[in-house]
Amino acid sequence: MRKITTEIIQLFQSYLINEEKAPATIGKYLHDIRDFQAWLIEGELCKTTVLAYKAYLCERYAPASVNAALSSLNSFFNFMEWYDLRVKNLKIQKPIFTSTDKELTKVEYDRLLQTAKQKKNQRLFFLMQTICSTGIRVSEVRYITVESIHRGVAEINCKSKRRQVFLPKQLCQILKQYAKEQKIKSGSVFVTKNGNPLDRSNIWSDMKKLCKAANVSEKKVFPHNLRHLFARTYYSRQKDVVRLADILGHSSVNTTRIYTMETGDVHRRQIQKLGLLKC
Numbered sequence: 001m002r003k004i005t006t007e008i009i010q011l012f013q014s015y016l017i018n019e020e021k022a023p024a025t026i027g028k029y030l031h032d033i034r035d036f037q038a039w040l041i042e043g044e045l046c047k048t049t050v051l052a053y054k055a056y057l058c059e060r061y062a063p064a065s066v067n068a069a070l071s072s073l074n075s076f077f078n079f080m081e082w083y084d085l086r087v088k089n090l091k092i093q094k095p096i097f098t099s100t101d102k103e104l105t106k107v108e109y110d111r112l113l114q115t116a117k118q119k120k121n122q123r124l125f126f127l128m129q130t131i132c133s134t135g136i137r138v139s140e141v142r143y144i145t146v147e148s149i150h151r152g153v154a155e156i157n158c159k160s161k162r163r164q165v166f167l168p169k170q171l172c173q174i175l176k177q178y179a180k181e182q183k184i185k186s187g188s189v190f191v192t193k194n195g196n197p198l199d200r201s202n203i204w205s206d207m208k209k210l211c212k213a214a215n216v217s218e219k220k221v222f223p224h225n226l227r228h229l230f231a232r233t234y235y236s237r238q239k240d241v242v243r244l245a246d247i248l249g250h251s252s253v254n255t256t257r258i259y260t261m262e263t264g265d266v267h268r269r270q271i272q273k274l275g276l277l278k279c
Helices: 006-018 023-040 047-060 063-080 106-118 122-134 138-143 146-151 169-181 200-208 223-238 241-248 253-259 265-272
Strands: 153-158 161-166
Touching (some): 006 063, 023 047, 047 063, 106 122, 106 223, 122 223, 138 153, 138 200, 138 223, 146 153, 146 169, 200 223, 223 241, 223 253, 241 253
8 A cells, every 4th residue: 555654755855956956845845745744644645535634625725825836746747657646736727917916016015115214124124125126035145245236137046047137337336335334245245144045934024023113915925026026117117027027037928927927007007098988
């Protein structure tokens, strides 16, 4: 009888490492497999059981979260050559507009900056501007180095992908002064008290502390939303999704289109101006 054991999970982990998967991806896969293992307990591992687990997930999580868990399971089943256990992902209709309660506006972004400045959190004040003015991922912040701000370009080497991120001249001037004040002579500009590059949790935690004082919903305040604001602002002015995809480091413009989604307010205003109604 097929069984998921600790030894098998460890072999799967070694496989993922050899496949050069990102640490966060490996962690997610292993977490999902262990959750399934805990749910299964002593039950028989068969297609019927996997389908029952899929139904269990559907009752408790959003479709995107269900598909993420199923992708982890399917990857594991492929590794074990248990192809008969694979299940299909849920079909999710792509949204046309984003929700207003999740979209960070320029006005709200400005309030977050002002609040960070009032709280004398210079690091966060400049960090948010760095992400929002370049569109970099939070995992790429460590590549904003003293050397890169002197060159005006950051060399990103993340998840086995290499790309260049151009840094605005004004941003470079600001960060040079900040690095000088913090006595950072080389390496990452944004570091902890111990001198280590900031990670996702550091940045997330700092941003969340601004919400109440800035009067911005916590649902909107996270590092990746700054990247989305950059994308929407760039696209609204340039209308060039292909070049935006290059800037963001996307291999497909379909991914970039998700970043340029708006709430629908623009479309609503345009429709109201058509003048096709008579009272």
